[in-house]
Amino acid sequence: SAVISQKPSRDICQRGTSLTIQCQVDSQVTMMFWYRQQPGQSLTLIATANQGSEATYESGFVIDKFPISRPNLTFSTLTVSNMSPEDSSIYLCSAQGYRDTEAFFGQGTRLTVV
Amino acid sequence: AQSVSQHNHHVILSEAASLELGCNYSYGGTVNLFWYVQYPGQHLQLLLKYFSGDPLVKGIKGFEAEFIKSKFSFNLRKPSVQWSDTAEYFCAIGGSYIPTFGRGTSLIVHP
Numbered sequence: 001s002a003v004i005s006q007k008p009s010r011d012i013c014q015r016g017t018s019l020t021i022q023c024q025v026d027s028q029v030t031m032m033f034w035y036r037q038q039p040g041q042s043l044t045l046i047a048t049a050n051q052g053s054e055a056t057y058e059s060g061f062v063i064d065k066f067p068i069s070r071p072n073l074t075f076s077t078l079t080v081s082n083m084s085p086e087d088s089s090i091y092l093c094s095a096q097g098y099r100d101t102e103a104f105f106g107q108g109t110r111l112t113v114v
Numbered sequence: 115a116q117s118v119s120q121h122n123h124h125v126i127l128s129e130a131a132s133l134e135l136g137c138n139y140s141y142g143g144t145v146n147l148f149w150y151v152q153y154p155g156q157h158l159q160l161l162l163k164y165f166s167g168d169p170l171v172k173g174i175k176g177f178e179a180e181f182i183k184s185k186f187s188f189n190l191r192k193p194s195v196q197w198s199d200t201a202e203y204f205c206a207i208g209g210s211y212i213p214t215f216g217r218g219t220s221l222i223v224h225p
Contacts, residue, residue, distance in 0.1 A: 004157075031212075033212065040123070040217075040218075040220075041217065041218075042204070042215050042216055042217040042218055043204070043215040045212060048212065092158070096213075102148060102160045102163055103148075103150075103160075103206075103213050105150075105157045105158040105159070106157060107156070107157040108157060
């Protein structure tokens with residue numbers, strides 16, 4: 001199993017600013033992901049954080065808006081850039097060992113943009 | 115491409131009632147199936163999983179799910195719910211290396 005610490009747990013930000021969310025896993029994991037979860041909606045995958053290389057983004061998400069870093073096997077950051085109220089959501093970090101194992105989740109970051 | 119469909123978005127039950135949440139998936143290959151639960155104010159956690167073998171799998175807190183390959187379904191069941199089961203439930207598949215989640219079902223159990 002893996003324990004994921006995500007911070008901040010919540011924040012209220014002004015539009016036009018940026019917020020960086022940190023995700024720390026207590027063990028080395030193969031894959032790390034960033035999701036967005038909006039009320040009443042499914043988890044939407046933003047990107048796969050690749051260790052030592054550029055993240056792989058899903059359709060509708062771009063690096064300029066959501067830059068991601070993963071300098072090692074246990075840590076990743078997601079930045080929400082030039083925020084607007086539409087970016088208000090819960091952002092989740094997830095990690096798993098390999099394709100046939102369960103995913104573990106951080107507690108999420110509840111972002112409100114005003 | 116893989117996809118997951120959860121039919122019930124909001125379910126309200128009284129304590130001791132039986133629960134069944136529907137989940138259907140679409141994927142051409144071998145799938146791994148999961149149910150995750152998110153209690154109020156807590157992070158997502160695994161409820162149960164199916165990789166292979168007995169299609170009836172048992173998870174924590176009395177939950178079980180049955181994989182029916184012919185119906186592409188993995189429904190979640192519990193014979194008698196409790197107030198503490200109030201939560202959001204997500205079905206997910208892991209056919210490719212990235213899990214795909216359903217929309218989620220909000221379950222409210224009245225005492």
